Amino acid sequence: MAGITSSIGRKYAMALSAMFLLIFLVMHLSTNMISIFSEDAFNTASHFMGYNPAVQFLMQPILIFAVVFHFVMGFVLEIRNNNARPVKYAMNQGSANSTWMSRNMIISGAVILAFIALHFYDFWIPEISYKYIQGNNPDELRYWEELHHKFHDVWRVVLYVIAFVLLGLHLAHGFQSSFQSVGARHPKYTPFIKAFGNWYSIIIPLGFIIIAIYHFVTQ
Numbered sequence: 076m077a078g079i080t081s082s083i084g085r086k087y088a089m090a091l092s093a094m095f096l097l098i099f100l101v102m103h104l105s106t107n108m109i110s111i112f113s114e115d116a117f118n119t120a121s122h123f124m125g126y127n128p129a130v131q132f133l134m135q136p137i138l139i140f141a142v143v144f145h146f147v148m149g150f151v152l153e154i155r156n157n158n159a160r161p162v163k164y165a166m167n168q169g170s171a172n173s174t175w176m177s178r179n180m181i182i183s184g185a186v187i188l189a190f191i192a193l194h195f196y197d198f199w200i201p202e203i204s205y206k207y208i209q210g211n212n213p214d215e216l217r218y219w220e221e222l223h224h225k226f227h228d229v230w231r232v233v234l235y236v237i238a239f240v241l242l243g244l245h246l247a248h249g250f251q252s253s254f255q256s257v258g259a260r261h262p263k264y265t266p267f268i269k270a271f272g273n274w275y276s277i278i279i280p281l282g283f284i285i286i287a288i289y290h291f292v293t294q
């Protein structure tokens with residue numbers, strides 16, 4: 076069995092963290108979508124996520140670990156690939172035998188990383204501070220208003236939308252690539268995985284874009 080120190084082991088671990096994040100994105104989008112349909116339901120769902128011990132002290136640390144792992148491993152793989160390729164792109168004649176997305180995963184990944192830093196500054200850090208540093212009592216009605224208020228700033232919306240487009244490009248290659256890396260390759264299933272991945276990489280970022288724009292235009 077290849078360990079994490081081998082090249083195959085690293086690709087495998089990278090793919091597993093990617094698949095975990097693919098599931099997280101569906102859950103995150105579903106929860107945020109509620110904010111479009113019902114202020115009350117969004118407050119209830121957010122309050123549950125924010126104060127449930129299993130979510131807070133088990134799922135959240137696992138998620139943060141997966142995010143950090145995915146980025147660190149992505150950079151390690153990129154550096155190793157470049158070092159293993161003395162004549163840069165000798166085999167890779169641009170769009171002739173690979174897509175822009177597949178050649179630039181590190182660029183789309185870096186933009187998403189920058190987005191996550193901004194996103195944590197916007198939502199996660201204030202939440203941690205509210206609960207654990209200022210020690211406020213739970214207020215079940217605050218979440219929708221906080222989210223809605225973030226999108227009053229047009230530049231915030233523009234930055235978020237740019238990040239979501241890059242997220243779509245990242246997913247367009249990453250979805251099917253993660254399945255290949257875990258060895259899920261079959262003449263019968265691979266076309267389905269690719270088609271599903273293409274739809275996924277359009278629908279998920281589009282959903283996030285709709286949420287950001289909805290809150291901006293309803294200020």
Ligand code: HEM
Pocket residue numbers: 103107125135138142187191194198199202222235242283284286287
């Ligand atoms: C319009 C789009 C989005 C909205 C409105 C939104 C909203 C939020 C909110 C309100 C939180 C705070 C959760 C808490 O209270 O702790 C959060 C956390 C987070 N978001 Fe987003 N998000 C969006 C898009 C994204 C995207 C595209 C990603 C990933 C690429 C992402 C990754 C995360 C992560 C990793 C956390 C920390 C999770 C946690 O709290 O445990 N978000 N988001």
